[in-house]
Amino acid sequence: MSVFTLTKEHLDVLEEKKLKSNLKLIEKIIRNDDFYSMDQKDMQYFLRVADVLYRYGKAIISDKEYDDKEIWYKENHPESHLYDVVQSDLRESGKTVKLPKKMLSTDKAYSKKEIEKWLDRILNTALNLNIDRDEIIIRVTPKLDGYAAYDDGSTLYTRGDGVNGQDITRAFKRGLKVTKSGKRGLGAGEIVINKKYFDKNLSEYFENSRNIQAAIIAEKNVDDKVKKAINDGACVFYPFSLIDNWTGHYKELLNDFDNIIEKIWNAVDYDVDGVILEAVDSQIKDNLGSTRKFHRWQIAFKRNDEAAEVEVVSVTPQTSRTGRVTPVAELVPTRISGATISRATVHHYKMVKSTGVGPGALLQVVRSGLVIPKIEKVIKPVEPQIPEYCPSCQSHLIWESDHLVCPNKSDCPAQTENTLVHFFKTLGNNDGFGPKNIEKLANLGVKHIHQVYDLKSHQFAMYGFGEKTSKNLYDQLQASQNIEIEDWRFLSAFGVSRLGGGNCEKLLQHYSLDNLFGASVEDIEKLDGFAKVSAEAIVEGLANIREEFFKVYNLGFNLSITPKLSEQQDSSSPIAGAIIVFTGTMLQGKRGDMEKHAKSLGAKVAKSVTGKTTYLVAGTKVGENKINGAKENGVKVLSEQEYLDLIAQ
Template sequence: MIEVNFTNEQLKIIENLGFDLTQEYLKQLFGSSSLLQDDLVLVLKVSNALYRARIPIITNEQYDLYISMLKDINPRHSYLNTVEPELLIGAKTVELPQRMLSTDKAYSKEEINRWINRVLKAAEEINVPEEEIYVRVTPKLDGYAAYDDGETLYTRGDGYRGQDITRAFNRGLKVANNGPRGLGAGEIVIKKSYFNKNMRDTFENSRNIQAAIIAEKNIDEKVQEALNDGACVFYPFSTLENHTSHFTEVLSNFESIVDEMWSTVDFDIDGVILEITHEPLKQYMGATRKYHRWQIAFKVNEDSAEVEVLDIIPQTSRTGRISPVAELVPTKLSGATISRVTVHHYNMVKTKGIGPGAIVRLVRSGLVIPKIEEVIKEAEPKLPESCPSCNSHLLWEADHLICPNKTDCPAQTENTLIHFFKTLGNNDGFGPKVIEKLTAKGYKHIHEIYSLKPIDFAHYGFGEKTSQNLYDQLTASREIEIEDWRFLSAFGVSRLGGGNCERLLQHHSLPDLFELSAEDLMKLDGFAQISSESIVEGLYNIKDEFFKVYELGFNLSETPKLQDNKVSISPITGSVIVFTGTMRHGSRGDMEKQAKSLGAKVAKSVSGKTDYLVTGDKVGEAKISSAREKGVKVISENEYIELIR
């Protein structure tokens, strides 16, 4: 439980996000010791927005606690698998020159060892000798993530689209160590020594300074003075102090290397970053929708306690799976009071004897929610017989209790609609509270919501301005271009996350997917029998609703096909191409899509397998020289245009 009081400024930001939440409701929400999944996601969204606005309502540790609670309830929830948005409220977004992902976290040496083992397994698969595997360790700056392409400075946004904050450079922001512009991703930070000496009496923390640097409004005099004094900088990740050595040395001297990195810069840090340096291996390992697999952050903390279970509360997810949440005697671990934890599944509740009166050992590692390590004292397990949302009789499916009511279960309906708008990601306003109001009025399907007019929203209790805004957002979500794989993923079919959607659409068009059999899917790489059968069943279940929404006329960009006989062989068919710098013939994303449509493979970094490095404006000589040393042909943007013509 957390006691909070929201300021008027914080409430204004929450209102601008489209949330219709009162001070009293927010206090009740943040003070609750038993949050359902939707309320938990709402707490995370509000907390993240206020943190990005530099007026946080909870600590980083408390936020991590909520994140881990959501992981326990629903580890595949879309909020956990997308980059937490870092946006300026009300500002327009633009496409980033390059994707900016979050960093996966580890809190123990064992987790680092497991990461190294995954690296070694990938290296073996592509015949990279172990002696070539080096790890670069750098401090993890605690600043404001941004990307500098030499002309524009962008916020990280949601990893795909950010906002133009070039005004920070116009105000006097410098690149750290007097470096050049255009070095890619980095953090806006302020020197700790300067902040402590000159600004601590005025600003609560350094993140408030970073917010002022990029704010659209007039800049604070003290912040401007810090810019003039060179205390505020944009620090590109590529230029950070680092310790780079063979992975065996990093593992054997891990503690001393971490200590070394912790004191290497005069900026706030909250851990260290480890990443492999072998470019072909990095390219092979790739990324999830949220993290690079070849990179990990390390943080330190661990605590444990024996705790009594007070009750087991069932919660219904979007898929109908019932999650058991153990309410606990409030216990302090690593500075946070823990009063609930999600048990993995109800089979664990049944077999381990987890019920009121049970004593469990919790381990809280890395300032996140504890996991149940073991059951010290068993009790009579508490199992629900019916769905807590719709009272339907529950069925066992492997380790899980499932609500079979796919059409009239309020929890499943609400969570499905929330998932759609969250995954679509090109509209604002349709968060949990708005969806809750609409489902309470009988709206159960996506296409029904798109039929609403401003007068309908007003009739359901929304203000005139909000009603018009919600209608405009629905219109915009159909008009703004989005990828067809993202559109499909928004329907929440089991085992059809963004990656699998994109892989399917590289072989089949969107409407044709609904005619495929499990055998058809199993012919494709990455689709085993169980997942194929699950996907086919899931597509069958959403088919009617999918086409009702699809026929509303969304602006979908088609995933390029790996094999398309309708496309003639081009000069770059089969080539591996990397685009770098600022392009003049369109955005880098547009040029990458065009290259894929011509049969090329587009990579994000240069390796020995790269055929062409296409250079736009403001590309460093070091990058060009490095590419040529690898045998890569370097051509200008104009030369590339001539080549494909």
Template structure:
């Protein structure tokens, strides 16, 4: 062999496995088309697994699964097949996981999923549980680095029983996805697809290179550290994933549509969907092998592709205001179905890759999943919409996406706008997605319309008298209960105007003054660039009429302290960046953060080199404290913090 199949990094990982086979022999086995013995197959699978988990794969998933299936035929009791594939080797001692982390069995077809549900039904019959009572849940199968967070330590999955301590990833600033707290158990370290594509794809071959580097003991690459600081790399607990729930009958009768809906719910790489029962009695009854839970299965896909001509690209407004481009295609048979449409990821892809009438694209359909455009073979002139197809509002760019900023009057967005308002407001129960959906179906489209409803009107809409009275009382209470003005403003869902930016603006202007603010005036405020300011000003103009109709109902708003007030307070922490960690004894962490902001401080969620103070409560690990000090951060106790204030 003149050239080595394995590069230097892959060879180093392979040698760590300490297999009783030379590196030259391993390369021969990896290149071989067929493998006659179980021992040869085992060597190939062990090496392929280690390289995949180290972020330097030698095979794709499909080839690995095919080789694994062949080993199952030759030697079904092989320990490698009946145990959890170990995660990447890390040079540190192993520690026992708080809870076992098993692999997930795989299925590649509807028939395999159907057979799995039949096993659930059988288990239910053995327990006297009817099939209709067996609830299912579907979540994305994140293609990241498996880990477990017990609130103090972050562990690798290891062999499912023992892993390594990689808490250093949190100390480097790794955040928990969606702002969720620590201690939520199993999950994956992942990086946003959009961030990788836009920022890191030219520097790293694939995202697994980055996932492995995040936990490495050696000094972290500055590009990866920036991705962590930007919140693009996160630990995503499985319990926080968006999910579909329903019955076995619902799954089997609408299988393809459900899979299509769930495939793109996260901006992270996934390699399938996890389907499981949530019925605890059945889970306990079915149990697990040494490798898999029997009550859980992963649906994965085989890829088929074809070259297809684009007829036109049609814009569609989603419930969030994002304009989704849908490519209308010359009808083409692929993966057993005739396809005439495909979703394009975003309008920046349409613009930069030339997805327009006459373009030739490579279309991929993965099993039953909605077709995707993998590449543009022959580009054409792209046609970009200027106005929302739902309400005709002028569209704005937000990163890679065209957005409709008309949150209050766009028919396509009305339901989501109402849900977002009550969820963000956070001081009223009862107005969840199901109630909002029912109201919008009855013609209620605006926030102020909901506040005008009396209990008799709710009864007329089909709610019970007690529920109707409760809903009316909740609306009244939501106007009376004290709420921060920045939260009230954020509830209207203006693009680029989430809570943090609302608070920044309100430190300089009253909530009503914002609607007269020009782009030039906004840009002068620290943290607002030209494009953001333009989008916010346009967004505020779109919601202005609805905002004042709601504002004039008389909400009990607490004004955000102005910068001038903060300066005059001459606080010891004014202008300082503070992070609170651990369990506080003299008040909740959120109350302390709120007070710190009122005194002119900036409050962060994770420690960086820019942090001034790390305020520690109870149960804070020494590693976190030492890591903060290494960055030059002043670490003080809760008592020292209050002494500083006084």
């Protein structure tokens, strides 16, 4: 096991950003890669810490490792707005101002295959726009590893959260110049320092060039050595529009990919952590647009360094709190990048099965600096060992996409606490039963939902809660049974695999809660939107929760019934087929009631705005950024009254 301890520099940054709440967790993840078995809140905390330390030049994991974890998190917690959590505050202190133009992050790829997939999207878009493939030109530029900023000619802004940054024009007043004798006002770019200059004059005083970049824009006095670097022209603002580039036909790029990437990677004497590829055609750019975080017409290509061949001793299954069984490869202890590596997480059992990871397999493991070990490829595969039963409760495991999952949500020790948290969070009508109180009850033997509802006020006191808190908890349990909630939400709260809110609502358009448990795989597979694999997972999951479900259901919750398809109105309404997001406070009715009514008129109701959203219905107390963001995505914004007028047509 490798040893890792946060340094004083790390701690100083986390102290400034008020992120020192769980340092043992951070060190544990770096040592053992336990990220994938953590609960959602701890994952968010780790990603935020890793992001902040990276911004301050104190990275604890590599870009690739961060991206892998971020992607895994978003795939497994799609309801969580990770971008808001991670970038919930601007990294710099002081007053923020709106950027003249959004500065989005860049999506990333780590293989030519991923680049080819991105190019396929570009080609498909061109086809839809009747643009000849022979006209598709790609521009490739170095991805500078500097301090992102935007220069509008009068003000220099930090990137901030991509929408709001800070005024750091003081950097130009200190003598900072635009590279290549360029003029001010060339838009987005990076503050960078010449690598040779840094190595020769500053490396013994500063840990890395990122520390210099941050020092250039500091509000307080600038270090004399940094001032000299600015005066010597070693520190510059490098606008992306002036950067060295390769521009050519996409086929030429694919045919000579390695040489082009290598040439551009080394085109400038500044720190580079990849190359940027982007479509040139303005029609393609406009059509592809952007996600909330990335431009779809642009991608960054990166690569890993420092690898070793390592033999696998065994593969250990570990059940997470979400029920997914994560394979952990126990390795022959091997020294990489100054640390001894003895284990690495394999993403999922589909990877174990398809690549042959097992005892005796030979792996190529990558580790750059203080990075969690990552399996790059399997050099010598073996016959894998796939577990049939959950290591926590011995239940039969099921396949869910690439993952092995324990469907026993009620009695699996590894899952019971998470099941309780998920239930009350999904109901959304009970503030008292958050993770901390659930953890306290679970540690004292309360493992099931029905057991929580069986508790009386005096029993909460026996579990260590105060008299007033005990009464409040009991009262909230009664209220959660009496407040009306949708039957699909109630079903979704039990956390069955493949049964999120959307699928629950689809099923309950055909079945009542009482008879759904009698549906067969064949019955569900016949329904629109349910493949065989999903149907099998749902039927097995329902069988596992059946006993617990009816114990809770029979307590008498106030459920509103999902209309059956035969009862729903036809598609003649003005909003039939539209995707609608309601936001803000409504004056003429509850937002939940408006959402239900919209569904009955044939609309689909979403919780967040995307490029596919048809209408954003805005009540009062809605931020201007949200409205502007919707408009930029081409979404029509309606006031509450405009919406009511629309559906009255």
